[in-house]
Amino acid sequence: xxxxxxxxxxxxxxxxxxxxxxxxxxxxxxxxxxxxxxxxxxxxxxxxxxxxxxxxxxxxxxxxxxxxxxxxxxxxxxxxxxxxxxxxxxxxxxxxxxxxxxxxxxxxxxxxxxxxxxxxxxxxxxxxxxxxxxxxxxxxxxxxxxxxxxxxxxxxxxxxxxxxxxxxxxxxxxxxxxxxxxxxxxxxxxxxxxxxxxxxxxxxxxxxxxxxxxxxxx
Numbered sequence: 001x002x003x004x005x006x007x008x009x010x011x012x013x014x015x016x017x018x019x020x021x022x023x024x025x026x027x028x029x030x031x032x033x034x035x036x037x038x039x040x041x042x043x044x045x046x047x048x049x050x051x052x053x054x055x056x057x058x059x060x061x062x063x064x065x066x067x068x069x070x071x072x073x074x075x076x077x078x079x080x081x082x083x084x085x086x087x088x089x090x091x092x093x094x095x096x097x098x099x100x101x102x103x104x105x106x107x108x109x110x111x112x113x114x115x116x117x118x119x120x121x122x123x124x125x126x127x128x129x130x131x132x133x134x135x136x137x138x139x140x141x142x143x144x145x146x147x148x149x150x151x152x153x154x155x156x157x158x159x160x161x162x163x164x165x166x167x168x169x170x171x172x173x174x175x176x177x178x179x180x181x182x183x184x185x186x187x188x189x190x191x192x193x194x195x196x197x198x199x200x201x202x203x204x205x206x207x208x209x210x211x212x213x214x215x216x217x218x
Contacts, residue, residue, distance in 0.1 A: 049066065055099075
């Protein structure tokens, strides 16, 4: 089974968490795209969606699925999104696609966060995948120096601007043994919008695609 087939498998499995008559939070990335395509088959059962990126909004609209601004919505029963890395505690690294801030906001606003990922994303220690940090443009060099002092190796993601008009530093050389502590420490650097650690608000359910089928971790 290919990695893409595993992504499709978990994306379809996530439909079980979609509540009729609800507005669904939808993430960004290749696995989230498979979920959007699967969601199109039951779009008549939901009231609409909240998208974590402009790209996701366009894909949803392309399927004829209504997209609302988060400020228009008071209740999101479930948010479905992928991950670049996850550990067994459902702490995640996200942001490879650059949508980490909006993803984190919608995850925080949702009652349940269902993470969908293929088996290769499960790791013992987070940090092999470079940790994205969204920064205010004028603070990029300052934030980078602070991250170097923490032992990280930040690299500016050149020619990339987030949907919020900001820039991203991808941080290598981090062995993240305490994700909650590091998430808070990075967010406390002046000029950081947020970072790609989802550990203070982790996923509630992880649907992991494996050769043996979908494994559910809670």
